[in-house]
Amino acid sequence: SQKIEQNSEALNIQEGKTATLTCNYTNYSPAYLQWYRQDPGRGPVFLLLIRENEKEKRKERLKVTFDTTLKQSLFHITASQPADSATYLCALGKTSYDKVIFGPGTSLSVIP
Amino acid sequence: GAGVSQTPSNKVTEKGKYVELRCDPISGHTALYWYRQSLGQGPEFLIYFQGTGAADDSGLPNDRFFAVRPEGSVSTLKIQRTERGDSAVYLCASSRGTSGRTDTQYFGPGTRLTVL
Numbered sequence: 001s002q003k004i005e006q007n008s009e010a011l012n013i014q015e016g017k018t019a020t021l022t023c024n025y026t027n028y029s030p031a032y033l034q035w036y037r038q039d040p041g042r043g044p045v046f047l048l049l050i051r052e053n054e055k056e057k058r059k060e061r062l063k064v065t066f067d068t069t070l071k072q073s074l075f076h077i078t079a080s081q082p083a084d085s086a087t088y089l090c091a092l093g094k095t096s097y098d099k100v101i102f103g104p105g106t107s108l109s110v111i112p
Numbered sequence: 113g114a115g116v117s118q119t120p121s122n123k124v125t126e127k128g129k130y131v132e133l134r135c136d137p138i139s140g141h142t143a144l145y146w147y148r149q150s151l152g153q154g155p156e157f158l159i160y161f162q163g164t165g166a167a168d169d170s171g172l173p174n175d176r177f178f179a180v181r182p183e184g185s186v187s188t189l190k191i192q193r194t195e196r197g198d199s200a201v202y203l204c205a206s207s208r209g210t211s212g213r214t215d216t217q218y219f220g221p222g223t224r225l226t227v228l
Contacts, residue, residue: 004154032214043116043203043219044155089154096212099168102147102154 002028004103012109019080021106023073023090030092033066033073038087080110116220118204124226133189133223137206144187147203155203194227
Protein backbone atom coordinates (compact mmCIF):
# COMPACT_ATOMS: atom_id res chain seq x y z
CA SER A 1 0.00 0.00 0.00
CA GLN A 2 1.07 3.60 -0.43
CA LYS A 3 3.27 5.11 2.22
CA ILE A 4 4.25 8.72 2.91
CA GLU A 5 7.16 9.55 5.17
CA GLN A 6 8.28 12.90 6.49
CA ASN A 7 11.28 13.81 8.68
CA SER A 8 10.90 11.38 11.56
CA GLU A 9 12.50 13.72 14.05
CA ALA A 10 11.43 17.21 14.97
CA LEU A 11 13.51 19.87 13.26
CA ASN A 12 15.14 22.63 15.32
CA ILE A 13 16.89 25.44 13.48
CA GLN A 14 18.28 28.86 14.25
CA GLU A 15 16.35 31.94 13.23
CA GLY A 16 17.49 33.27 9.87
CA LYS A 17 18.59 29.87 8.56
CA THR A 18 16.86 27.86 5.85
CA ALA A 19 14.66 25.02 7.04
CA THR A 20 14.38 22.02 4.72
CA LEU A 21 11.65 19.43 5.24
CA THR A 22 11.36 16.22 3.26
CA CYS A 23 8.41 14.19 2.05
CA ASN A 24 9.08 10.75 0.58
CA TYR A 25 6.49 8.39 -0.82
CA THR A 26 6.36 4.81 -2.03
CA ASN A 27 3.88 2.69 -3.99
CA TYR A 28 2.19 5.81 -5.30
CA SER A 29 2.28 8.02 -8.39
CA PRO A 30 0.82 11.37 -7.41
CA ALA A 31 -0.18 13.92 -10.00
CA TYR A 32 0.25 16.69 -7.46
CA LEU A 33 1.58 17.35 -4.01
CA GLN A 34 0.48 19.89 -1.43
CA TRP A 35 2.11 21.34 1.67
CA TYR A 36 0.13 22.49 4.69
CA ARG A 37 0.99 24.18 7.95
CA GLN A 38 -0.73 23.12 11.19
CA ASP A 39 -0.54 24.94 14.50
CA PRO A 40 -1.49 23.22 17.79
CA GLY A 41 -5.24 23.02 18.25
CA ARG A 42 -5.97 24.22 14.74
CA GLY A 43 -6.75 22.70 11.38
CA PRO A 44 -4.16 22.57 8.58
CA VAL A 45 -3.68 25.64 6.41
CA PHE A 46 -2.87 25.17 2.73
CA LEU A 47 0.46 26.65 1.61
CA LEU A 48 1.46 25.41 -1.84
CA LEU A 49 0.50 22.93 -4.54
CA ILE A 50 3.01 21.55 -7.05
CA ARG A 51 2.10 19.33 -9.99
CA GLU A 52 4.08 16.40 -11.35
CA ASN A 53 5.21 18.36 -14.40
CA GLU A 54 6.58 21.19 -12.25
CA LYS A 55 10.04 20.88 -10.76
CA GLU A 56 9.89 23.84 -8.43
CA LYS A 57 7.43 26.35 -7.06
CA ARG A 58 7.98 29.45 -4.94
CA LYS A 59 5.81 31.65 -2.79
CA GLU A 60 7.48 34.41 -0.81
CA ARG A 61 9.98 32.67 1.52
CA LEU A 62 8.71 29.20 0.62
CA LYS A 63 10.10 26.91 -2.06
CA VAL A 64 8.88 23.44 -2.96
CA THR A 65 10.54 20.92 -5.27
CA PHE A 66 8.99 17.74 -6.64
CA ASP A 67 11.15 14.92 -7.98
CA THR A 68 8.99 12.10 -9.34
CA THR A 69 12.07 9.95 -10.04
CA LEU A 70 13.25 10.11 -6.44
CA LYS A 71 9.63 10.09 -5.23
CA GLN A 72 10.41 13.03 -3.03
CA SER A 73 9.40 16.60 -2.33
CA LEU A 74 11.51 19.13 -0.47
CA PHE A 75 9.97 22.10 1.32
CA HIS A 76 12.25 25.04 2.10
CA ILE A 77 11.61 28.04 4.32
CA THR A 78 14.29 30.68 3.82
CA ALA A 79 15.18 33.32 6.41
CA SER A 80 13.19 31.33 8.98
CA GLN A 81 11.45 33.13 11.83
CA PRO A 82 10.13 31.90 15.20
CA ALA A 83 6.62 32.46 13.79
CA ASP A 84 7.34 29.67 11.28
CA SER A 85 7.36 27.15 14.14
CA ALA A 86 4.57 24.66 13.44
CA THR A 87 3.93 21.20 12.06
CA TYR A 88 4.18 20.92 8.28
CA LEU A 89 2.24 18.27 6.41
CA CYS A 90 2.65 17.05 2.87
CA ALA A 91 -0.33 15.60 1.04
CA LEU A 92 -0.50 13.72 -2.26
CA GLY A 93 -3.26 13.32 -4.81
CA LYS A 94 -3.59 11.41 -8.07
CA THR A 95 -6.37 13.20 -9.88
CA SER A 96 -8.91 15.86 -9.07
CA TYR A 97 -11.32 13.02 -8.25
CA ASP A 98 -9.14 11.00 -5.88
CA LYS A 99 -8.75 11.58 -2.17
CA VAL A 100 -5.76 13.44 -0.86
CA ILE A 101 -3.44 11.36 1.35
CA PHE A 102 -1.57 13.16 4.13
CA GLY A 103 1.83 12.37 5.55
CA PRO A 104 2.41 12.28 9.33
CA GLY A 105 3.91 15.78 9.44
CA THR A 106 7.19 17.26 10.66
CA SER A 107 7.43 19.53 13.68
CA LEU A 108 9.60 22.59 13.06
CA SER A 109 10.93 24.85 15.81
CA VAL A 110 12.75 28.04 14.88
CA ILE A 111 14.90 29.19 17.76
CA PRO A 112 15.47 32.93 18.22
CA GLY B 113 -14.82 36.51 6.33
CA ALA B 114 -16.05 33.58 8.35
CA GLY B 115 -14.08 30.39 8.04
CA VAL B 116 -15.12 26.80 8.61
CA SER B 117 -16.56 26.30 12.07
CA GLN B 118 -17.04 23.07 13.99
CA THR B 119 -19.03 22.33 17.08
CA PRO B 120 -18.48 21.24 19.72
CA SER B 121 -14.78 21.97 20.08
CA ASN B 122 -14.48 19.16 22.62
CA LYS B 123 -16.70 16.16 23.23
CA VAL B 124 -16.24 13.59 25.97
CA THR B 125 -18.48 10.56 25.85
CA GLU B 126 -18.69 7.07 27.21
CA LYS B 127 -18.07 3.91 25.28
CA GLY B 128 -21.21 2.78 23.50
CA LYS B 129 -22.83 6.21 23.27
CA TYR B 130 -23.91 8.05 20.12
CA VAL B 131 -22.31 11.37 19.11
CA GLU B 132 -22.92 13.99 16.47
CA LEU B 133 -20.28 16.42 15.26
CA ARG B 134 -21.27 19.48 13.28
CA CYS B 135 -19.49 21.38 10.52
CA ASP B 136 -20.43 24.77 9.08
CA PRO B 137 -18.50 25.28 5.85
CA ILE B 138 -17.57 28.54 4.19
CA SER B 139 -20.63 30.02 2.52
CA GLY B 140 -20.85 29.05 -1.13
CA HIS B 141 -18.45 26.13 -0.91
CA THR B 142 -20.01 23.12 -2.55
CA ALA B 143 -17.39 20.57 -1.49
CA LEU B 144 -17.07 19.40 2.09
CA TYR B 145 -14.68 16.87 3.62
CA TRP B 146 -14.41 15.05 6.93
CA TYR B 147 -11.06 13.81 8.21
CA ARG B 148 -9.89 12.14 11.39
CA GLN B 149 -6.52 12.98 12.94
CA SER B 150 -4.81 10.99 15.66
CA LEU B 151 -1.91 12.34 17.69
CA GLY B 152 1.29 12.53 15.67
CA GLN B 153 -0.45 11.61 12.43
CA GLY B 154 -1.75 13.50 9.44
CA PRO B 155 -5.46 13.82 8.71
CA GLU B 156 -7.07 10.61 7.47
CA PHE B 157 -9.82 11.00 4.88
CA LEU B 158 -13.31 9.88 5.87
CA ILE B 159 -15.89 11.25 3.43
CA TYR B 160 -16.31 13.85 0.69
CA PHE B 161 -19.52 15.64 -0.25
CA GLN B 162 -20.20 17.50 -3.44
CA GLY B 163 -23.41 19.37 -2.75
CA THR B 164 -25.83 17.19 -0.83
CA GLY B 165 -24.47 13.85 -1.96
CA ALA B 166 -21.57 11.83 -0.67
CA ALA B 167 -19.26 11.60 -3.67
CA ASP B 168 -16.77 9.37 -1.85
CA ASP B 169 -17.34 7.66 1.49
CA SER B 170 -14.55 5.12 1.10
CA GLY B 171 -12.72 6.41 4.17
CA LEU B 172 -15.47 5.68 6.67
CA PRO B 173 -13.99 2.91 8.84
CA ASN B 174 -17.19 0.94 9.39
CA ASP B 175 -20.96 1.24 9.45
CA ARG B 176 -20.93 2.95 12.85
CA PHE B 177 -19.89 6.10 11.04
CA PHE B 178 -22.32 8.09 8.94
CA ALA B 179 -22.42 11.65 7.63
CA VAL B 180 -25.12 13.82 6.10
CA ARG B 181 -25.35 17.14 4.37
CA PRO B 182 -29.09 17.51 3.65
CA GLU B 183 -29.12 21.04 2.26
CA GLY B 184 -25.66 21.18 0.77
CA SER B 185 -24.29 23.38 3.51
CA VAL B 186 -23.99 22.21 7.14
CA SER B 187 -22.81 18.65 7.61
CA THR B 188 -23.12 16.30 10.57
CA LEU B 189 -20.84 13.36 11.25
CA LYS B 190 -22.60 10.72 13.31
CA ILE B 191 -20.88 7.96 15.24
CA GLN B 192 -22.91 5.16 16.79
CA ARG B 193 -21.81 2.86 19.61
CA THR B 194 -18.58 4.78 20.13
CA GLU B 195 -15.42 2.87 20.95
CA ARG B 196 -12.25 4.07 22.68
CA GLY B 197 -10.43 3.77 19.35
CA ASP B 198 -12.69 6.48 17.93
CA SER B 199 -10.94 9.05 20.12
CA ALA B 200 -9.27 11.57 17.80
CA VAL B 201 -9.65 15.07 16.41
CA TYR B 202 -12.30 15.19 13.70
CA LEU B 203 -11.57 17.83 11.10
CA CYS B 204 -13.91 19.31 8.55
CA ALA B 205 -12.79 21.17 5.42
CA SER B 206 -14.62 22.89 2.60
CA SER B 207 -13.63 24.07 -0.85
CA ARG B 208 -15.21 25.79 -3.85
CA GLY B 209 -15.64 22.47 -5.60
CA THR B 210 -14.92 23.84 -9.06
CA SER B 211 -11.70 21.88 -9.65
CA GLY B 212 -12.49 18.70 -7.83
CA ARG B 213 -10.22 17.77 -5.00
CA THR B 214 -7.33 19.97 -6.12
CA ASP B 215 -9.24 23.03 -4.95
CA THR B 216 -7.75 24.60 -1.86
CA GLN B 217 -9.33 23.03 1.21
CA TYR B 218 -10.08 25.31 4.15
CA PHE B 219 -10.05 23.43 7.43
CA GLY B 220 -11.99 24.07 10.59
CA PRO B 221 -10.38 23.89 14.05
CA GLY B 222 -11.65 20.37 14.63
CA THR B 223 -13.65 18.61 17.31
CA ARG B 224 -11.62 16.65 19.84
CA LEU B 225 -13.57 13.48 20.65
CA THR B 226 -12.63 11.49 23.73
CA VAL B 227 -14.33 8.17 24.35
CA LEU B 228 -13.90 6.95 27.92
